[in-house]
Amino acid sequence: MKKLIAIIGARPQFIKHYPFEKEAIKYFALKTIHTGQHYDENMSAVFFDQLGMRQPDFMLSLGGGSHGVQTGKMMVEIEQIVQDEQPDGIVVYGDTNSTLAGSLVGSKLHIPVFHIEAGLRSYNKRMPEEINRVLTDHISSLLLVPSKEAVGNLKKEGIEENVYIVGDIMKDILLLFKNENLFLDNNEIDSYYYVTLHRPYNVDEKDRLVYVLENLNKLDKPIVFPMHPRTKRNLSKFNISIDSFNNIRIINPQSYKENLSYLFHADALITDSGGMQKEAYWLEKPCITIRTETEWVETLDSNANTLVFDDLTNLKNVLQNPNITFNKLLYGDGTTSNQICNLILKKLNS
Numbered sequence: 001m002k003k004l005i006a007i008i009g010a011r012p013q014f015i016k017h018y019p020f021e022k023e024a025i026k027y028f029a030l031k032t033i034h035t036g037q038h039y040d041e042n043m044s045a046v047f048f049d050q051l052g053m054r055q056p057d058f059m060l061s062l063g064g065g066s067h068g069v070q071t072g073k074m075m076v077e078i079e080q081i082v083q084d085e086q087p088d089g090i091v092v093y094g095d096t097n098s099t100l101a102g103s104l105v106g107s108k109l110h111i112p113v114f115h116i117e118a119g120l121r122s123y124n125k126r127m128p129e130e131i132n133r134v135l136t137d138h139i140s141s142l143l144l145v146p147s148k149e150a151v152g153n154l155k156k157e158g159i160e161e162n163v164y165i166v167g168d169i170m171k172d173i174l175l176l177f178k179n180e181n182l183f184l185d186n187n188e189i190d191s192y193y194y195v196t197l198h199r200p201y202n203v204d205e206k207d208r209l210v211y212v213l214e215n216l217n218k219l220d221k222p223i224v225f226p227m228h229p230r231t232k233r234n235l236s237k238f239n240i241s242i243d244s245f246n247n248i249r250i251i252n253p254q255s256y257k258e259n260l261s262y263l264f265h266a267d268a269l270i271t272d273s274g275g276m277q278k279e280a281y282w283l284e285k286p287c288i289t290i291r292t293e294t295e296w297v298e299t300l301d302s303n304a305n306t307l308v309f310d311d312l313t314n315l316k317n318v319l320q321n322p323n324i325t326f327n328k329l330l331y332g333d334g335t336t337s338n339q340i341c342n343l344i345l346k347k348l349n350s
Contacts, residue, residue, distance in 0.1 A: 002348050003029040004114075005082060006091040008056070009037030009074075009098030012170070012275045015256055016093045016116060018053050019172035023337035024091075027345055033081060035074050035098040036061035067097060067128050074101035082109055088348050089114055089141075093169075095133035103136040112141035114344055116169055119143060119150025120295035129274075142347055144340050146331045149297055162347075166339040167332015170275060174282050175334040177260060184261040189249075191221050193319070194266035196273050198228035202290055206238040212290065215312035217245040219319070221267060226254045268319055277305055284326045288318055298330055 004024065008017045017032070024030045034056035058081050062073045074097065082090070082105055090106040092099045094117045106113040118137050122130050137143055137159060145151055146168040154163055177183060195216060203209050209231075216223050227235075227250050235242060242250055254262060260279065263269060269280040269287045277296050280287040287305040290312070299305035302325040306318045 001027070001029045002088040002345070003031070003085065004089050004091055004344070005031050005033060005085060005087040005102075006093075007033045007035065007078065007098055007102035008093065009035035010094075010096045011256075013093045013096065013098065014053070015173060015275070016169045019169055019176075019337040020091070020116065020340065021053060023341050027341050031057040031085060031087070033058045033078060033102070034060065035078075035101070037070065037074075037096060037098050071097045071101050074098060075105055078102055078105045079109070082106070082111065087111060089344060091116065091344075092136060092140075093117055095120070095129040095136070097128070097132065099136055100132040103139055107139040112347065113139060114142040114144065114340075114347075115140040116144050116340060117146060119145035119147075119154045119163070121150075121153040122293045122295050124293050142343060144343065147298055164339075164343055166343070167334075167336040168278060169336040169340070170278060171282060171332050172334050172337050174260070174279055177257075178283070182257070183264045184258060186261060186265040189222055189224065191267055192224045192249075193219060193221050193268050193270055194262050195223050195225045195248075195270045196228070196276060197225075197271070197290065198230050199272040199291070200230075202272050203228075203231045203234050206234075206240070209234060209238065210240060212312060213240070213242075213245050213248065215315055216270070217247045219247065219315060223248040223270075224251060224262060224266070225249065226251050226259065226262070228253060270315070278331065281305065281326060281330060286319065286321075286324055288315060302326070 006017060008014055021030060036059065060077045078101055089112045090102055091114045092102045103113045115136050118140060120133055124130055137154060141162060143154060143163045144166045145163060147165065151163055151165060197203055202212055225248055263279060263285060264283055266285060269276060269285050272290045274295055277287055277289055277294060277299050281299045281304055289305055289307050290309055291307060292309045294307060303321055304324050304326055308314050308318060
């Protein structure tokens with residue numbers, strides 16, 4: 001059996017790793033490094049408890065610090081593990097510091113890097129995620145992309161070989177939940193908007209954070225807001241009392257199953273997340289993304305997802321737009337993990 005090392009470290013990567021691990025252990029000797037980039041209980045450990053993922057073979061617990069410090073520490077630790085294990089390939093997901101650290105180590109040690117969710121571009125280089133994904137794509141041996149749009153993005157940068165459309169691996173697990181009705185019941189609120197916010201440009205400046213909260217508070221339905229640790233710290237730092245926003249109900253960060261269940265029962269999603277834009281689309285929920293751009297540009301078709309950033313008074317109007325259609329085959333049919341494993345196997349045996 002060929003040996004693979006998969007590198008995970010942030011919440012979306014646990015979701016992506018679950019269906020890949022389930023399929024990959026049929027074909028490969030698979031070991032997992034958890035970098036500890038997210039170390040909140042509900043943001044990481046619960047994936048192993050709730051989804052039955054195997055415990056990681058290596059746990060670095062290197063969360064925290066600046067981007068440079070974090071990435072550098074990860075590289076030192078990952079390099080040692082890779083030299084000891086001598087894998088045939090390294091699997092990385094998405095666009096986090098963990099992704100970049102693993103990719104750079106693989107490239108420098110001449111070990112093939114397989115990038116799941118390659119080819120995405122926001123064209124906003126102020127986002128650290130944009131830098132991470134661009135660099136990772138340029139040093140990967142296999143670029144496993146979700147859509148034709150991603151293929152076009154790579155072509156603009158001169159990357160045309162070893163690029164394969166496989167769909168989105170997060171759809172594999174979401175369809176499992178949907179088809180088997182694994183969502184939790186919600187008996188608390190009949191009608192509400194679900195909100196997730198954590199990006200620096202929305203929560204790291206006092207005036208902006210207050211502006212966002214004021215406009216959420218004015219909406220026609222209650223807001224259920226699982227507060228990210230970053231946002232919570234900033235509320236305290238800026239002495240902002242959440243009690244003054246009586247239409248916003250703050251709850252703790254949710255594990256994957258609870259988070260998806262809240263979204264399933266919601267009337268719409270308001271977010272600055274990347275992955276949740278797709279989950280809202282697949283669950284046929286209107287989405288407003290509080291950003292100036294999105295990597296998931298296909299979700300903008302037919303008003304399923306709308307970008308609103310500068311003028312948040314427009315939230316009300318967008319939420320009342322009924323002209324939305326959804327493409328059930330957007331980002332694949334739920335067989336992405338199987339396709340990826342077959343492509344990796346073919347690459348390693350070539």
